[in-house]
Amino acid sequence: MNTYTPMIQQYLQVKSEYTDAFLFFRLGDFYELFFDDAINASQILEITLTSRDGGSKERIPMCGVPHHAAQNYIETLIQKGHRVAICEQTEDPKQSKGVVKREVVRLITPGTIIEGKNMDGKSNHFIASAEELDENRYAYAYLDLSTGEGTSAILTGTEKNLIQELQTLSIRELVVPEQLFVLLSDLAEVHSILLSIEETQLESLVDESFAEQIPAEVSGVCRRLVNYLHRTQKRSLEHIQAFKFQEREELLTIDFHSKRNLELVQSIRGGDQKGSLYWLLDETMTAMGGRKLKQWLHQPLANRMKIEERLLIVTEMLEAYFTRADLRESLKEVYDLERLIGRISFGTASGRDLSQLRQSLLQIPLIKNHLIESGKPALIKTANQLDECGELLSLLKTAIADHPPLSVKEGDIIRDGFHERLDELRYAKKNGKDWIAALELKERERTGIKGLKIGYNRIFGYFIEITKSNIHLADLTRYERKQTLANAERYITDELKEKESLILTAEEESLALEYSLFVDIREQVKQYIPQVQKLAAKVSELDVYSSFAEVSDQYRLTKPTFHDGLELKIVNGRHPVVEKMMNKQHYVPNDCALTSKENMLLITGPNMSGKSTYMRQVAITVIMGQMGCYVPAEQAQLPVTDQIFTRIGAADDLAAGQSTFMVEMLESTYAITHATERSLLLFDEIGRGTSTYDGMALAQAMMEYIHNEIRANTLFSTHYHELTHLETQLDKLRNVHVSAVEQSGKVVFLHKVKNGPADKSYGIHVAELAQLPEPILARARDILQELETGKGLEDKEPQSSLNEQLTFFQETKQQVEKTVREPQQEDVLTTIRELDISGTTPMKALQFLYELQQKIGK
Numbered sequence: 060m061n062t063y064t065p066m067i068q069q070y071l072q073v074k075s076e077y078t079d080a081f082l083f084f085r086l087g088d089f090y091e092l093f094f095d096d097a098i099n100a101s102q103i104l105e106i107t108l109t110s111r112d113g114g115s116k117e118r119i120p121m122c123g124v125p126h127h128a129a130q131n132y133i134e135t136l137i138q139k140g141h142r143v144a145i146c147e148q149t150e151d152p153k154q155s156k157g158v159v160k161r162e163v164v165r166l167i168t169p170g171t172i173i174e175g176k177n178m179d180g181k182s183n184h185f186i187a188s189a190e191e192l193d194e195n196r197y198a199y200a201y202l203d204l205s206t207g208e209g210t211s212a213i214l215t216g217t218e219k220n221l222i223q224e225l226q227t228l229s230i231r232e233l234v235v236p237e238q239l240f241v242l243l244s245d246l247a248e249v250h251s252i253l254l255s256i257e258e259t260q261l262e263s264l265v266d267e268s269f270a271e272q273i274p275a276e277v278s279g280v281c282r283r284l285v286n287y288l289h290r291t292q293k294r295s296l297e298h299i300q301a302f303k304f305q306e307r308e309e310l311l312t313i314d315f316h317s318k319r320n321l322e323l324v325q326s327i328r329g330g331d332q333k334g335s336l337y338w339l340l341d342e343t344m345t346a347m348g349g350r351k352l353k354q355w356l357h358q359p360l361a362n363r364m365k366i367e368e369r370l371l372i373v374t375e376m377l378e379a380y381f382t383r384a385d386l387r388e389s390l391k392e393v394y395d396l397e398r399l400i401g402r403i404s405f406g407t408a409s410g411r412d413l414s415q416l417r418q419s420l421l422q423i424p425l426i427k428n429h430l431i432e433s434g435k436p437a438l439i440k441t442a443n444q445l446d447e448c449g450e451l452l453s454l455l456k457t458a459i460a461d462h463p464p465l466s467v468k469e470g471d472i473i474r475d476g477f478h479e480r481l482d483e484l485r486y487a488k489k490n491g492k493d494w495i496a497a498l499e500l501k502e503r504e505r506t507g508i509k510g511l512k513i514g515y516n517r518i519f520g521y522f523i524e525i526t527k528s529n530i531h532l533a534d535l536t537r538y539e540r541k542q543t544l545a546n547a548e549r550y551i552t553d554e555l556k557e558k559e560s561l562i563l564t565a566e567e568e569s570l571a572l573e574y575s576l577f578v579d580i581r582e583q584v585k586q587y588i589p590q591v592q593k594l595a596a597k598v599s600e601l602d603v604y605s606s607f608a609e610v611s612d613q614y615r616l617t618k619p620t621f622h623d624g625l626e627l628k629i630v631n632g633r634h635p636v637v638e639k640m641m642n643k644q645h646y647v648p649n650d651c652a653l654t655s656k657e658n659m660l661l662i663t664g665p666n667m668s669g670k671s672t673y674m675r676q677v678a679i680t681v682i683m684g685q686m687g688c689y690v691p692a693e694q695a696q697l698p699v700t701d702q703i704f705t706r707i708g709a710a711d712d713l714a715a716g717q718s719t720f721m722v723e724m725l726e727s728t729y730a731i732t733h734a735t736e737r738s739l740l741l742f743d744e745i746g747r748g749t750s751t752y753d754g755m756a757l758a759q760a761m762m763e764y765i766h767n768e769i770r771a772n773t774l775f776s777t778h779y780h781e782l783t784h785l786e787t788q789l790d791k792l793r794n795v796h797v798s799a800v801e802q803s804g805k806v807v808f809l810h811k812v813k814n815g816p817a818d819k820s821y822g823i824h825v826a827e828l829a830q831l832p833e834p835i836l837a838r839a840r841d842i843l844q845e846l847e848t849g850k851g852l853e854d855k856e857p858q859s860s861l862n863e864q865l866t867f868f869q870e871t872k873q874q875v876e877k878t879v880r881e882p883q884q885e886d887v888l889t890t891i892r893e894l895d896i897s898g899t900t901p902m903k904a905l906q907f908l909y910e911l912q913q914k915i916g917k
């Protein structure tokens with residue numbers, strides 16, 4: 060049987076409560092890890108694994124990190140999705156009998172880490188919680204612990220939709236009840252979300268004001284989240300604000316895929332911010348403004364009055380050029396109020412944080428003045444909503460020094476004149492130091508040694524230092540030798556000893572007093588938390604408005620008008636990000652009109668002509684407008700859209716084990732089951748992931764359904780030329796095409812959207828641009844010609860029903876087969892049939908084509 064030492068027993072006791080975390084066990088100046096924790100952590104952190112005697116037969120694996128350098132190691136573990144429990148000594152080792160008391164003071168997890176090099180100031184760092192309400196209905200809440208902002212909502216959809224929704228918010232940790240844990244664990248793993256369990260107690264341990272004014276259905280998830288935070292962070296979290304509830308009707312819902320496809324905050328390729336709409340729109344001056352902008356991008360409005368309110372402020376900002384410039388200068392001086400407040404609540408704020416808070420508050424009167432001087436009504440109204448937090452500011456002004464250091468234990472935080480005793484101690488210290496400076500001069504005179512110095516070190520205190528060459532001049536009746544160096548002697552005198560003790564006591568006492576005063580002030584600041592948070596929210600909005608105005612100027616955006624109807628009219632619209640990314644080339648603007656008579660466009664045109672850019676630009680315009688920003692067009696009259704669904708581009712959900720086609724169908728299903736008449740649907744080349752007939756059949760059936768049942772504004776693009784005949788059947792469908800012309804055998808893209816279907820598909824020309832080997836191109840041209848001169852698709856009469864169309868495809872298929880089939884080509888056809896297209900790369904496809912050619916003896 061193992062008989063561990065008392066300390067190891069203590070360790071095991073604590074560890075038994077934190078089995079799923081790395082336990083950082085404080086031993087003097089180190090955090091030590093033992094047993095399996097040590098083995099695993101030493102690998103992840105690349106630190107040496109050692110061992111120690113713990114009373115048992117076998118030595119115990121151990122590794123450790125110095126406590127002052129622990130932050131980096133902790134971050135690394137958290138970054139990799141682990142939890143870290145910090146166990147501190149909670150009594151003075153000198154005072155304790157036996158093993159020093161130790162307790163876990165905080166559990167740090169991917170969702171609760173609030174500081175570190177990986178925390179981008181302009182991004183929120185959310186932790187979420189979720190519960191199942193009914194089948195396919197979930198309540199969820201998310202909160203940024205560094206700012207205390209929380210939001211709650213209800214989602215209808217599968218658990219996969221839930222996880223995806225959370226993923227758009229970059230959530231790393233999700234708190235759930237046990238039964239949901241089981242259901243979600245695989246999905247969460249795929250999406251790198253750490254699941255934590257928190258069972259709700261019937262009675263919450265904490266003040267419940269955070270759950271005011273939200274529906275009862277979601278208050279449970281909010282409570283679960285707040286309980287979890289209290290349980291793991293073990294401190295009062297006064298900065299946690301009342302959770303907001305997202306009213307679906309108030310916001311434009313953009314599902315996970317659409318946010319990604321439209322590249323709202325990340326580009327699809329590379330996954331970074333460059334190339335995203337956020338990248339274009341972000342001219343904010345503060346980190347808070349950057350975060351607010353992202354929130355607005357994720358949740359544009361769907362309430363006309365609110366949208367118009369925002370637009371009005373942007374208009375005034377745009378008109379008041381000088382006000383905006385002054386405002387932006389002042390905003391530059393405003394620090395991250397929300398995170399400062401978070402640190403104050405958390406008890407980790409430094410003197411420097413308090414001086415930054417003061418510095419920021421000092422800007423508020425200036426900001427108000429700028430706004431008021433503009434004479435613009437909406438700006439004046441906003442100015443009046445800014446609370447100068449006068450009481451807090453005067454506390455900080457009188458209490459905190461001009462330039463306090465980062466450290467909270469080395470003094471220089473409290474301003475002179477704030478506290479009498481502190482002033483006295485500081486005076487004594489200063490006086491003592493002056494006295495010593497005077498003594499140095501006096502001793503030099505007395506001894507005649509010019510180089511005599513008075514110095515100080517921690518071990519010996521103050522001393523008189525005389526170099527070897529001068530020691531014969533030392534006055535040994537008064538000097539007492541203290542230390543001998545290679546080329547100098549150090550002495551003390553009675554007088555010096557006496558002053559030294561005065562100075563050191565004053566110093567020690569003043570540091571202790573200063574620290575306690577500082578902690579006291581930090582406590583006092585806590586009562587202003589809600590006030591500063593309100594102010595921060597207003598300031599960050601102002602920052603976003605000024606950013607919108609800035610961007611509108613820069614990219615020639617115009618004010619959209621909204622109406623209560625459903626029609627959407629854009630004149631000379633552009634895709635602002637594609638435009639910005641184009642160097643020198645000219646972006647071709649395009650109109651879009653979705654009216655009550657024709658609200659469905661079928662877009663054809665060659666590859667690369669700009670079909671998906673066109674569709675995207677319509678969605679981006681709607682989103683920008685509903686955020687309250689100007690839009691990239693000459694004119695835009697917009698309806699208030701409730702949801703945007705897109706099926707654009709390649710979805711990279713293959714990691715989750717689904718084929719491209721399956722993902723396409725799932726996304727389409729989601730769109731079709733959730734869309735309403737007020738939604739905007741964008742379908743790019745539906746059905747291309749399967750065989751032509753299947754694909755076309757599905758595309759047509761979906762169009763019919765959307766046309767007849769949903770009646771939403773819809774843009775549909777296709778390569779299936781045959782679908783353009785649908786115009787005669789579906790009365791609200793209009794054919795348009797993105798034009799291209801052929802010039803000396805080469806295709807030239809005009810990027811202009813025109814009425815009617817495209818007359819040619821130019822696929823081979825595009826292949827030529829891509830430098831597909833000439834023999835392949837030549838052969839393709841031959842085949843094409845055979846197809847076109849035979850009973851080609853173009854000659855057929857418009858088809859009126861799916862059945863007829865399928866028979867028609869059947870006939871065409873036979874013709875195609877006839878034109879190419881020769882006995883030796885039979886196995887070529889088999890090979891083609893068996894090719895898994897979705898699993899083929901362009902390179903492999905070329906290779907494949909080449910091999911086929913070889914087979915048919917070209």
Ligand SMILES: Nc1ncnc2c1ncn2[C@@H]1O[C@H](COP(=O)(O)OP(=O)(O)OP(=O)(O)O)[C@@H](O)[C@H]1O
Binds near residue numbers: 647648668670672811
């Ligand atoms: N209106 C425009 N003005 C100028 N350039 C444009 C315009 N629209 C698109 N482009 C350019 O053409 C490129 C291809 O556009 P896009 O991807 O939209 O084509 P597509 O027709 O959807 O192609 P595919 O059918 O192959 O998917 C864009 O990357 C952009 O550089």
